[in-house]
Amino acid sequence: MAGQLSKHFRGSSRTSNVYGSRFASQHMPAQFFPEEEMPKEVAYRMIKDDLILDGHPMLKYSTLEEAEKLIAESSNKNVVDQEEYPKSVDTEHRCINILANLFHAPTGNNENMAIGTACIGSSEAIMLAVLAMKKRWQNARKAAEQDTSCPNLIMSSGVQVCWEKAARYFEIEEKLVPCTSTRYVIDPVQAVELVDENTIGICAILGTTYTGQYEDVKGINDLLVQRGLDTPIHVDAASGGFVAPFVNPSLEWDFTLSNVVSINVSGHKYGLVYPGIGWALWRSSSYLPDDLIFNIDYLGSDQLNFTLNFSKSASHIIAQYYQMIRLGKRGYTAIMTNLTDTADYLSSQLSALGFIIMSEGGGHGLPVVAFRLGPEQGILFDEFAVSAKLRERGWIVPAYKMAADAGMSMMRAVVREEFSRSRCESLVCDIRWALKALVEREVLNVQRYQA
Ligand SMILES: Cc1ncc(COP(=O)(O)O)c(C=O)c1O
16 A cells, blocks of 8 residues: 555656655656656756755845846846847947946047947957957958968966957967966066067956956056057956956056057956846947948847847846946945955955965955965965865865966955955854864874874
């Protein structure tokens, strides 16, 4: 009887108990489209529980309900369709204008001359900017009947992987300015010395992925101007674009500099939006060659399109606009200043624990603390061991290798909105605990070895 009963229940797909249903005793579909339906509450619960082992994102819109309502209400709108969703498209244009003004885009007749587009993230924005620089260079060379077969792009060896992708996908030679064991950013002099007739542009990063430091965009620009070179600069402001204007407004890095032709920024980093949004901006339409812009008319009206991706939900654009008007400059300044102060505090605490700090504080870099073990600690264990130990307490502080030519391991703590001073204190406590535990383990290992 018991056997019959359990068979009966296990065979059942309709049950109020998800884990009593037959679906719980089967693998979740991973290869083939299932033949039959699954009850909605079972599908929901199975997927939700399967995702439990993911990390837990802490970013929540501070004014949660409103932002999330707007996202939910607009996630089914495809922003590429200007005919059907003109107001969403208008919202995208408003965001672009706001960013263009924030980044001091030149104006003509009181109007921004800058143009731009929403993207899936900074990577897509960078691909577009690289294509635009390549096309402009090609067009100029073709007009002068010169060879166009060997374009190159100058960047530091510490660029994010999307730059290497762009170079490889679009067949552009990477001219790398090496990082060293004491300099983790581009050297402006070396960068400008690499410029030749085949250079399509120079990348400068406002907040490197490794250490969060700002590269010296003005230094590069000034050298180019001094030497009478009109080489374009693209600023990769993936993170810094939403930090520097608020924390360090006098820093010169954006369209105020004459050779800066394009800028990217991610909405889903310090723009305070959930993943899936980035922005590409060009100083003016003359830096985005016409042959990259497509005019599509099959959605009911003439529309200009210059993205790699076509369809995209309007929700992240709307969330970005929401954050911009909800927080305003004052809100972003308050948040970014707090994060910068917290990062500075964390740096001072880690330095006191013997770590070498590789990032720059005081608003001269992102609210990121990059650090590595001091020489004495480094004898016993490495940064990967510290990172793994911290995982036991739930912290994800990754360890990784700095750009190859700098030849060192390091760790990085990205200070985000939800990382308050008291969470910072807990992290410092847990790092102290991790170091102590690792030292004790090593001492024990040595004793065992000697015995
Ligand atoms: C400097 C820099 N550029 C570009 C990217 C790519 O950004 P996204 O993830 O928005 O594509 C990152 C991501 O970490 C980055 O740090």
